[in-house]
Amino acid sequence: MNTGKTLIALVLFYIPALFTQQAAGQQNVKARELDSIIISNMDQSGMVGVGAAVIVNKQVVWMKGYGYADQEKKIPFTPNTIMNIASISKTFTGVCVMKAQEEGKLSLDEDINTYLPFKVINPNFPDEKITLRHLGTHTSGITDREPIYSNAYHYGGDSPESLGDFLKNYFDPKGKYYSSGNFLNQRPGTYWEYSNIATALAGYIVEQVTGEPLNEYSKNHIFKPLGMMNTGWFQTEIDLSKYSTHYDKQGDSLKVIPFYGLPTYPDGGVRTSVSELSQYFIALLNGGVYNGHHMLKQSTIERMQKLQFTAINKPENINPLTKNEGLFWTTKDGGTKIGYGGTDPGVKTEMLSDLSREVAVILFTNTSLNRKDLLKYYFKGIFDELFKYGYFVRDNKI
Structure with a gap:
């Protein structure tokens, strides 16, 4: 028997296993450190509930909930807790726009008035067309005029005002919300200003060209294909037993915020969980595919995510190196x-990936804080630690 060869074979067999065990042990230590940081930031800031997921190379490698979905009833916040996700919803509207384009029902560069039952005309530039590309990059010149937009929030349930009625009243010169102040004194495409109502208008265009309400179109082309069975746009579509209470932390006072909805729901109305949003985000990062199910063609996803601003083709108030836009898709940090x-x-909420699409993070909290600097500091502190954990998993090939 060749003892030397046998020993070499045993060493070659066990060394990878030892490295794997060591890496797994280090991962457990990192996960415990992450738990400690998240809990500490929650305690110091007053966040009631937190849920998060870390995605590495298009796979969830860590997912957890902390605190409470309902503090009074002691219902824990878990990755399956459903809550409003605010403007992450805009990406769902964007996917619907791109799906309608795939189906040949609209063009990103056509005048939006081609698709609407009322006219949208910037009175400062009446001969300039507004396009879906402008809506998707926040360069349309449409602004969220206050207090009209804030007053549209309906507390107590879904909004009784329809999307179409709100938009007609906002853009039709005879409408009760109409004003020249609904538009910037900037030519479409030349100036960046974040606009919720512009995204709502894009969602309404999808409804007009497909003949389906946006919530149903989303269900057929996003939620069902990706297995997002507990996701919807309206309170009436959600299992309320899984729905988080929303809180407002003001000093030592913690107030419950009633359920609410908006007539402009395409700008922020999706209600989902960390778990199901992870499935959707993986599809966005993976050429439109999750678990073998297709949401969009890869070429369509690439068009949606292609950054639109360049050094010679950009809004006057944007530096593309630090701020850029895809179509209903944006750079941050x-x-x-x-x-x-x-x-x-x-x-x-945040749903962000690094530019390589190798490490991504989803983070929710169900609490508003009275000082934005506190939320920015503690929420971002958790967010940054989640990314560090993702890079550790990636670099150690766990």
Whole structure:
């Protein structure tokens, strides 16, 4: 018997296993450290519930919930807890726009008035067309005029005002919300200003060209194909036993925010969980595919995510190196991350990936804080630690 060869074979067999065990042990240590940081930030800030997921190379490698979905009833916040996700919803509207384009029902560069039952005309530039590309990059010149937009929030349930009625009243010169102040004094495509109502208008165009309400079109082309069976746009579509209470932390006071909805629901109305949003985000990062199920063609996903601003073709107030836009898809963190985030009463969410699509993070909290700097500091502190954990898993090939 050749003892030397046998020993070499045994060493070659066991060394990879030892490295794997060591890496797994280190991962457990990192996960415990992550738990400690998240809990500490929640305690110091007053966040009631937090849910998060880390995605590495298009796979969920970590997912967890902390605190409460309902503090009074002691219902824990889990990855399956449903809550409003605010402006991350805009990406769902964007997918629907791109799906309608795939089906040949609209063009990104056609005048939007081609598709609408009323006219949308910037009175400062009446001969300039507004396009879906403008709507999707926040360069349409449409602005969210206050207090009209804020007053549209309906507390107590879904909004009784329809999307179409609100938009007609906002854009029709005879409408009760109409004003020249609904538009910037900037030519479409030349100036960046974030606009919720512009996204709502894009969602309404999808309804007009497909003949389906946006919530049903989303269900047929996103939610069902990706297995997002607990996701919807309206309170009436959600299992309320899984739905989080939303909170407002003001000093030592913690107030419950009633359920609410908006007539402009395509700008922020999706209600889902960390778990199901992870499935959707993986599809966005993976050429439109999750678990073998297709949401969009890869070429369509690439068009949606292609950054639109360049050094010679950009809004006058944007530096493309630090801020850029795809179609209903944006860069953040100084241009180092891509995806979307959202803020609404009782809601702060992020769904972001690094530019390589190798490491991605989803983070929810069901609590508004009285000082934005506190939320920014503690929420971002958790967010940054989640990314560090993702890079550790990636680099150690766990």
